Amino acid sequence: MPRKIVQRFQVPFLQVLDEKGKVDPKLDPGLPDEDLVRLYEAMILAREADQRMLRLQRQGRIGTFGPATGQEAASVGPALAMGPRDWLVPSFREMGAMLMRGIPLSTILLYWGGWEEGNVFPEEARTLPIAVILASQVPHAVGLAYAERLRGEDAAVVAFFGDGSTSEGDFHEALNFAAVWKAPVVFVCQNNQWAISTPFEKQTASETIAQKAIAYGMPGIRVDGNDPLATYVAVRDALARARAGEGPTLVEALTYRLMMHTTADDPTRYRSDEQVKPWQRRDPLVRTRLLLEKRKLWDDEREAELRARCKETIDEAVKAYETWKPPRPDVPFDRVYATPPAELEAQRKEFLASLPGADAGKGVD
Amino acid sequence: MARMTMVQAINLALHQEMERDDSVLVLGQDVGVNEGVFRVTAGLLAKFGEPRVIDTPLAESAIVGTAIGMALGGLRPVAEIQFSGFALLALGQLEGNAARYRSRTCGQRGVPLVVRMPYGGGVRALEHHSESREAIFAHVPGLKVVIPSTPRTARALLAAAIRDPDPVIFMEPKKSYRAFREEVPEEPETMEIGRARIAREGNDLAVVSWGAMLRPTLAAVEQVEEARGVSIRVIDLLTISPLDRETLVRAVKETGRMVVVQEAPLSFGPASEIIATVNDEALLWLEAPVKRIASWDVNTPYFAREEAFFPGVERIRKGIEETLDF
Numbered sequence: 031m032p033r034k035i036v037q038r039f040q041v042p043f044l045q046v047l048d049e050k051g052k053v054d055p056k057l058d059p060g061l062p063d064e065d066l067v068r069l070y071e072a073m074i075l076a077r078e079a080d081q082r083m084l085r086l087q088r089q090g091r092i093g094t095f096g097p098a099t100g101q102e103a104a105s106v107g108p109a110l111a112m113g114p115r116d117w118l119v120p121s122f123r124e125m126g127a128m129l130m131r132g133i134p135l136s137t138i139l140l141y142w143g144g145w146e147e148g149n150v151f152p153e154e155a156r157t158l159p160i161a162v163i164l165a166s167q168v169p170h171a172v173g174l175a176y177a178e179r180l181r182g183e184d185a186a187v188v189a190f191f192g193d194g195s196t197s198e199g200d201f202h203e204a205l206n207f208a209a210v211w212k213a214p215v216v217f218v219c220q221n222n223q224w225a226i227s228t229p230f231e232k233q234t235a236s237e238t239i240a241q242k243a244i245a246y247g248m249p250g251i252r253v254d255g256n257d258p259l260a261t262y263v264a265v266r267d268a269l270a271r272a273r274a275g276e277g278p279t280l281v282e283a284l285t286y287r288l289m290m291h292t293t294a295d296d297p298t299r300y301r302s303d304e305q306v307k308p309w310q311r312r313d314p315l316v317r318t319r320l321l322l323e324k325r326k327l328w329d330d331e332r333e334a335e336l337r338a339r340c341k342e343t344i345d346e347a348v349k350a351y352e353t354w355k356p357p358r359p360d361v362p363f364d365r366v367y368a369t370p371p372a373e374l375e376a377q378r379k380e381f382l383a384s385l386p387g388a389d390a391g392k393g394v395d
Numbered sequence: 396m397a398r399m400t401m402v403q404a405i406n407l408a409l410h411q412e413m414e415r416d417d418s419v420l421v422l423g424q425d426v427g428v429n430e431g432v433f434r435v436t437a438g439l440l441a442k443f444g445e446p447r448v449i450d451t452p453l454a455e456s457a458i459v460g461t462a463i464g465m466a467l468g469g470l471r472p473v474a475e476i477q478f479s480g481f482a483l484l485a486l487g488q489l490e491g492n493a494a495r496y497r498s499r500t501c502g503q504r505g506v507p508l509v510v511r512m513p514y515g516g517g518v519r520a521l522e523h524h525s526e527s528r529e530a531i532f533a534h535v536p537g538l539k540v541v542i543p544s545t546p547r548t549a550r551a552l553l554a555a556a557i558r559d560p561d562p563v564i565f566m567e568p569k570k571s572y573r574a575f576r577e578e579v580p581e582e583p584e585t586m587e588i589g590r591a592r593i594a595r596e597g598n599d600l601a602v603v604s605w606g607a608m609l610r611p612t613l614a615a616v617e618q619v620e621e622a623r624g625v626s627i628r629v630i631d632l633l634t635i636s637p638l639d640r641e642t643l644v645r646a647v648k649e650t651g652r653m654v655v656v657q658e659a660p661l662s663f664g665p666a667s668e669i670i671a672t673v674n675d676e677a678l679l680w681l682e683a684p685v686k687r688i689a690s691w692d693v694n695t696p697y698f699a700r701e702e703a704f705f706p707g708v709e710r711i712r713k714g715i716e717e718t719l720d721f
Contacts, residue, residue: 146498146499146500146501147501149499149500150501150503151503158467158504159499159500163492166460166487166488166491166492168460169456169457169459169460169461169463169464169488170460170463170464170467170492172457172460172461173460173461173462173463173464173465173466173467173468173472174465174467175464175468176465176468177464177465177467177468177470178468180420180446180447180470181468181469181470199454199456200456200457200460200487200488203452203454203460204457206452206454206457207452207454207461210452211449361501364502365497365501366497366498366536366537367497367537367539367561368497368560368561372641373638373640374637
């Protein structure tokens with residue numbers, strides 16, 4: 031038997047909208063004007079909310095926060111491609127997508143403010159909570175997709191994670207299961223090239239994340255993650271494959287974390303401004319606005335009007351968050367099991383009695 | 396009624412629950428075509444077909460992780476981990492997600508998941524095939540930990556676990572899989588999770604035991620009763636978490652003496668939690684210190700020497716006598 035090549039692989043790259051706002055006519059998905067505007071508006075709202083939340087954190091009004099500034103296109107493009115019955119399984123830098131799924135900003139503020147109530151989403155948003163153990167949400171997405179198909183639903187699942195998560199066992203196990211099961215799931219890696227201080231080249235010796243798909247027997251594609259049309263097209267096509275029973279796809283959205291990992295992080299310890307600068311020029315918001323202007327869909331007046339609208343939305347959300355009245359302090363005892371066992375009820379009483387100013391055995395409303 | 400082994404009884408529960416509820420499905424390594432390495436899942440693939448009986452790739456974390464996703468998607472998965480020693484690879488998913496989803500979402504989303512796993516010694520297999528690590532799971536808020544001791548309790552508790560809205564770790568004493576038979580009713584039967592069973596009535600001392608330790612415990616109790624003319628209560632714990640404190644405390648109040656027999660290593664196990672409960676609620680009723688009879692705090696030896704490390708009839712008998720004589 032001669033030595034021979036049994037398989038060859040290619041890793042495609044997709045960019046539809048370049049940094050100058052020019053669309054490749056052969057790749058243009060032909061989105062209606064209102065969708066183009068929607069993408070832009072969603073990115074501006076996500077950016078404005080991000081920047082406000084950084085200030086709120088500095089003022090002590092929310093806790094540690096992980097911004098997604100510069101990564102908006104990687105999150106809103108896929109969200110636009112999703113149908114209302116599809117599930118979003120986020121990591122923690124998908125505020126743009128979560129807002130598009132109809133999750134109120136005030137709920138997201140509750141989450142970053144340290145309240146579990148920030149994970150209670152409208153059912154129609156079909157979105158799981160933010161995942162903190164990185165990559166642990168990826169097998170959930172696969173199981174959820176399996177469940178949807180078993181119950182005869184047409185829904186698919188879009189799961190997000192970062193480049194760091196692709197080193198976790200759960201990422202690999204989940205991709206393997208999904209491919210074997212041909213589960214209707216789309217994996218979206220927001221490769222922002224940094225896992226706190228660990229750069230992409232120290233995370234993996236692979237040239238791309240996309241090529242990791244090949245080993246599991248599914249297509250992988252790298253897209254310009256700062257191009258909302260590329261992320262939209264890749265996820266739209268992957269969802270079509272999923273719904274057709276052809277199985278999962280891995281979409282690597284190559285982007286860049288322009289800011290700190292979280293507010294607890296100081297990136298000057300491990301990277302220079304010089305490294306960041308080229309990526310600031312690739313800001314997804316800039317190119318999207320240029321596109322809208324070329325298509326006569328946008329001008330300074332509309333921009334001013336949008337920014338004012340976003341400010342109003344955010345002001346209202348912050349107000350709702352800050353005037354939100356927490357439920358009684360012992361609610362965690364209600365939520366461990368569907369029915370609290372006797373021991374937990376006994377501990378609840380002791381907990382309530384331990385609270386400053388509480389009379390023993392008396393509940394607090 | 397039919398006389399069944401524990402394997403047959405668990406299998407009966409799986410068949411009946413899958414018939415009763417379309418959302419119940421089974422997944423794990425070798426559970427389909429091979430019907431499980433212990434044949435616990437016999438006949439399921441033939442009857443219910445592939446989408447509901449899944450031979451998974453070899454990855455414990457993903458077996459549990461995908462099962463969590465299925466549960467979030469409205470199904471009631473029963474995941475099998477081939478041996479409990481491998482379940483620790485899924486501990487991240489169990490502690491990090493299954494146990495927390497209800498709290499995390501303020502009750503919006505529960506995880507009705509059962510993770511079955513054979514545990515404990517007695518089948519002369521390789522390393523990691525003989526451990527009793529129930530304490531690891533029982534320490535996690537949000538998980539329930541159930542350990543049946545007989546065919547009938549295994550069947551009834553598994554049915555209850557499958558119907559439970561919360562994640563249940565269902566640990567099967569593999570030494571008891573085929574060791575004896577018991578009458579098991581044909582009609583579906585459940586038992587309440589969190590409730591211990593009085594396996595034998597008695598008033599002079601209470602022995603608490605669970606899983607594969609129940610049989611040597613009963614044998615030792617019979618010897619002591621015969622030799623000394625005393626009556627000894629045997630509590631078959633059945634659920635490790637949530638612990639049936641009421642039954643334990645009542646036993647101390649009514650007998651004044653307690654012995655706990657656990658297959659797991661001595662320290663930080665359920666026996667210690669049982670003693671802490673007695674300390675809190677029935678200290679002044681004690682006529683003697685509560686004795687623990689357990690394995691030693693060593694890594695479970697390989698099978699050639701493991702037997703001597705587990706509590707046997709002789710050690711249990713001595714422990715009971717010492718507690719009676721204190």
